[in-house]
Amino acid sequence: MLDIIIKNIGTLVTAEGSSPLYGKNQGKVKVYNNISIGIKDSFIEYIGESPNEKARKTINANGALVTSGLVDCHTHFVYGGSREDEMYDIVTGHMGYSDIIKAGYGILSTVKDTREQTENALYKKSIPILDSMIKYGTTTVEGKSGYGLTVKDEIKILNVMKKLNENHKIDIVSTFMGGHVVPNEYKNDRNGYVNLICNEMIPKIAELGLAEFCDVFCENCGLDM
Structure with missing residues (x-):
């Protein structure tokens, strides 16, 4: 049978x-x-x-x-705030992505909002996002961090992914992406931020077993890594 x-x-x-x-x-x-x-x-x-x-x-x-089942191999589903207003400028050509970042919006805007959110708030916000993904056929999703850009906040994001992977029907593969953009507090010290990633973030996240992969954003827009 x-x-x-x-x-x-x-x-x-x-x-x-x-x-x-x-x-x-x-x-x-x-x-x-x-x-x-x-x-x-x-x-x-x-x-x-x-x-x-x-x-x-x-x-x-x-x-x-x-x-x-579909595999979504590049997402950032754990984040604070929203940037849908930027889409108008991007699709109409009023501003390019690099212009948005230089103006203090884009990734940096989400970093600010994400840092202000608690782990529990990010967890609750992520659930309907994953629910929507699985409704449309995605069964495995790669989730990237990169909206914390401090040791504490990157761990917070990855902790949320770990808990969601344990409790949600969808399968989550976590990626550490501390090299997403240079945060404002390091805008005049890029090397200092790279050292923070290499010497503190990666060792700590590896010790905690919170990520399977490590990623870096390399688009040439002047303010990325």
């Missing part, structure tokens, strides 16, 4: 490769119409038109589109 049957799938889109890491056809997709999926022991047992087997649970897709 199968564990789950998903029936009445209108369109199924999936990779052709059989291995998630080395399948030579992972870059190719195959489309099935009016199909069912049988699942056993967390693996897809078959894809067919009319399943004869019985299952412990049957899900009726009602003609919906079914795809493999």
